[in-house]
Amino acid sequence: MNTFKPAPPKVYRWAILFCVSLAMFGNYYVYDSLWPIVDLLREDPGFSYAQIGMLSTAYNIAALLVLLVGGYAIDRFGTQKALLVFALICLGAAVLTVATSRYEVILAGRFLLGVGAEPLIVAATTVLAKWFKGKELSFAFGINLSISRLGSASADWSTSFASPLYTNWQDPLWLASAVAGISVTAAMLYWILEKRAQQQYQVGEVVSANDDKIDFKSLYKFPLAYWYIVALCVVFYATVFPFRSFAIDYFQQAHGITRETAGLLSSLLPVAAIILTPLFGLLVDRVGRRGLFMAAGAIVMLPLFVAVTYLPAGPDVYLWIPFIGSAMVPLTLFIVIFLLGAVFSLIPAVMWPSVAYLVDARRLGSAYALMTLCQQVGWAVVPLIIGRLNDVFDAGPTYPQGYAPGMWFYTLLAAIGVYFAFKLWHHDRDNARLASSPHTGA
Incomplete structure (x- = not known):
């Protein structure tokens, strides 16, 4: 019964x-x-x-x-x-x-x-x-x-x-x-x-x-635009996540701010993701132009690591996060981390849903699993390189210039990201798939 x-x-x-x-x-x-x-x-x-x-x-x-x-x-x-x-x-x-x-x-x-x-x-x-x-x-x-x-x-x-x-x-x-x-x-x-x-x-x-x-037999069937997105995914996460790993220590040692202030400043990245990621997602769902948004985010990220290394700190500005705390932080650091937080919100909000418009639904699981696998490889390698560069160049409070090679390495990764983002954008324009609004069948 x-x-x-x-x-x-x-x-x-x-x-x-x-x-x-x-x-x-x-x-x-x-x-x-x-x-x-x-x-x-x-x-x-x-x-x-x-x-x-x-x-x-x-x-x-x-x-x-x-x-x-x-x-x-x-x-x-x-x-x-x-x-x-x-x-x-x-x-x-x-x-x-x-x-x-x-x-x-x-x-x-x-x-x-x-x-x-x-x-x-x-x-x-x-x-x-x-x-x-x-x-x-x-x-x-x-x-x-x-x-x-x-x-x-x-x-x-x-x-x-x-x-x-x-x-x-x-x-x-x-x-x-x-x-x-x-x-x-x-x-x-x-x-x-x-x-x-x-x-x-x-x-x-x-x-x-x-x-x-991952269905390895079907990998060759994924379109070229998918592989551009995978490449952008690898260099993006291999840049942002390792930077976050060393960010609080870097702010303390190279810029002389306290641990509490450095922690508050570093938290702007996930805070931005909490607030802005859904908003960017809604925006792109309405206007389309996914390839263009990813290219714009990659361009914004490109100069940030050089800027935080060489630009003057500027005057202190008031940073306040409700219910958490406040601190005075150098203007340059605030602008750089704020922009990086915006990019940290924009690119993932566009990148992951874009795969669904490119890959057949029956192989979407394989596409996402492969993308995640490649992401983990890049993310695994970069912290080793950054750590080694910091050691070789004696990075520390007595020699903050020693952090510069690591920042240039992040910049190199960001430049590679710009390359693949523009390849995707051009491919996008030629094929009019990602660029069109979801409402028009993208």
């Missing part, structure tokens, strides 16, 4: 969204919690910039391995168990990272974080697709991304609201471990909510994570 079950009430869906997003918040916080203590890691355990760069790369190597494995664990055990297990792995990674000053153990902790964090993101995406397909799916994804980025911003803000912890390198990471515990709690709440919902309501079917496995 078939028993009719009603659809879950709307408030239930938003409770699920809140739990999953809170798990993601903790995930992002733990990843970014390492960057405000770069100078402390160099002082106390005595790590080199190259070693710190490897702590970033270890996460990406793990992410690459997990991506190649695909969504087997999520398919095999379901989203309830998967989300909780991966949140527990992230918690274990956070504790392992702070438990000892031995470099090999900290490196293992960052690797373990990559093992847990990337599948957690896939599991969260799968949950949202199951609960919101046909019901505010895009908006739900936007909210999830905003809360996730809030985790990154909060790690930067911890230099202010948790400033007493920054007398040593371990206490801020113990705070990150506590935040990882919040992720585990949120994952448990999601499990309880969904188990109850399955008994009382008609819950959507699970979207198979295997849809995101």
